[in-house]
Amino acid sequence: MHARATDPMVPRVLRVRSRRRDGPQVWTLQCDDGANEPPGFAAGQFNMLTAFGVGEVPISFSGDPARPQRIVHTIRAVGAVSSALTRLGAGAALAVRGPFGTGWPMSEAAGRDVVLVAGGLGLAPLRPALYQLLAQRAGYGRITLLYGTRSPQEILFRREIDSWRKLTGVMIEVTVDHAMPPWHGHVGVVTALIPRARFDPRRTLALICGPEIMMRFAAEALGAAGVASEAIYLSLERSMKCGIGRCGHCQFGGLFICRDGPVIRYDRLREPLRVREL
Amino acid sequence: MEGVAQILAEHPFFAGFDPAYAHLVGHCAKNVRFDPGRYLLQQGASADQFYLLRHGRVALELSGAGRGTVTFQTLGPGELVGVSWLVPPYRWTYDAKALELVRAISIDAACLRGKSEADHDLGYEMMKRFMPVLIQRLQAARLQLLDIYGAHP
Numbered sequence: 553m554h555a556r557a558t559d560p561m562v563p564r565v566l567r568v569r570s571r572r573r574d575g576p577q578v579w580t581l582q583c584d585d586g587a588n589e590p591p592g593f594a595a596g597q598f599n600m601l602t603a604f605g606v607g608e609v610p611i612s613f614s615g616d617p618a619r620p621q622r623i624v625h626t627i628r629a630v631g632a633v634s635s636a637l638t639r640l641g642a643g644a645a646l647a648v649r650g651p652f653g654t655g656w657p658m659s660e661a662a663g664r665d666v667v668l669v670a671g672g673l674g675l676a677p678l679r680p681a682l683y684q685l686l687a688q689r690a691g692y693g694r695i696t697l698l699y700g701t702r703s704p705q706e707i708l709f710r711r712e713i714d715s716w717r718k719l720t721g722v723m724i725e726v727t728v729d730h731a732m733p734p735w736h737g738h739v740g741v742v743t744a745l746i747p748r749a750r751f752d753p754r755r756t757l758a759l760i761c762g763p764e765i766m767m768r769f770a771a772e773a774l775g776a777a778g779v780a781s782e783a784i785y786l787s788l789e790r791s792m793k794c795g796i797g798r799c800g801h802c803q804f805g806g807l808f809i810c811r812d813g814p815v816i817r818y819d820r821l822r823e824p825l826r827v828r829e830l
Numbered sequence: 831m832e833g834v835a836q837i838l839a840e841h842p843f844f845a846g847f848d849p850a851y852a853h854l855v856g857h858c859a860k861n862v863r864f865d866p867g868r869y870l871l872q873q874g875a876s877a878d879q880f881y882l883l884r885h886g887r888v889a890l891e892l893s894g895a896g897r898g899t900v901t902f903q904t905l906g907p908g909e910l911v912g913v914s915w916l917v918p919p920y921r922w923t924y925d926a927k928a929l930e931l932v933r934a935i936s937i938d939a940a941c942l943r944g945k946s947e948a949d950h951d952l953g954y955e956m957m958k959r960f961m962p963v964l965i966q967r968l969q970a971a972r973l974q975l976l977d978i979y980g981a982h983p
Binding site: 672701727733736739741 | 898899902906929977
């Protein structure tokens with residue numbers, strides 16, 4: 553029984569506690585982990601979620617690492633599996649394997665300014681890191697969240713963003729690609745917010761999550777602002793399947809994203825990210 | 831004029847600018863302010879000036895029948911509004927509206943074009959400052975065009 557519980561290829565069953573719409577085609581599922589000792593997770597890690605009879609997909613944690621018994625995933629319905637998962641209501645069952653992968657380097661953030669750059673659904677994998685930073689606020693310098701998304705209607709976690717804005721020492725800036733009245737916030741790409749943010753580049757740790765193109769431009773903009781490549785981390789996504797670096801589906805050059813990532817330091821990624829179709 | 835030249839020299843757009851050029855450009859510049867909702871420039875009008883923002887934010891907007899008004903970029907302190915004065919036919923291709931109280935330096939385009947024609951070193955210096963802005967905006971427009979945050983299975 554113990555061997556079965558710890559085998560990373562054997563899923564366990566979760567029950568959906570609640571389901572909330574967080575944007576067009578985006579839903580957040582809160583699930584109860586029935587395990588006696590939930591495995592816990594690090595901010596930035598992911599689970600393999602199964603919709604019974606449909607399939608399995610990798611989804612990052614979007615909840616609070618301090619509450620391991622409550623598993624939270626924010627999912628966009630784009631394919632058959634993710635769409636099936638977003639249709640699960642309270643009480644429905646799904647299967648989970650994980651947690652897998654590397655997390656955000658939270659210990660490295662201690663005492664430093666932290667800049668989080670999120671694009672679109674990329675805010676979800678960064679939210680656990682932000683929870684952790686805010687829970688231990690005194691342990692860090694300035695905390696900045698720069699978030700870009702498509703339109704005002706597609707802003708994730710809107711109420712939480714409003715509450716984070718009220719915290720001292722925390723700067724939250726949101727920009728959208730295009731907007732119509734009555735939107736009075738920023739419009740433009742998220743990288744345009746970087747020169748406006750206040751941080752000391754020599755003692756800054758940057759965490760970036762979003763579409764790969766956006767992450768590349770954001771990393772370059774942070775570099776132009778003086779942040780070293782060794783202080784910039786990206787969360788990559790490939791076709792993760794096994795979750796433990798055995799099947800090779802998520803190979804990215806010499807890396808397996810499920811095992812060596814998804815969170816990887818930018819100096820290891822700069823060159824591979826320039827290679828087409830890698 | 832000395833005051834405007836000083837403000838110009840302190841604006842990020844003119845960082846490191848030769849003081850003699852700042853003095854020259856200062857002859858084309860004046861301080862302006864716009865209340866929220868007022869337009870700095872409007873589509874189709876003659877591009878007779880451009881603005882260096884000192885305070886407040888500005889929305890760049892396009893309007894079309896049946897589509898309403900779409901904001902495609904916002905700009906803030908340290909940035910510049912208006913590039914159509916650089917090339918014929920010198921007409922604005924979008925609207926720029928103050929989202930809040932805006933304080934800016936307005937630079938007379940014909941005046942600056944004239945000085946740049948008379949002194950090509952000044953013209954080249956100005957181009958070196960405008961080109962990065964144009965490139966950044968082109969790259970941003972490409973990213974927006976790619977719709978990278980859309981749902982892609």
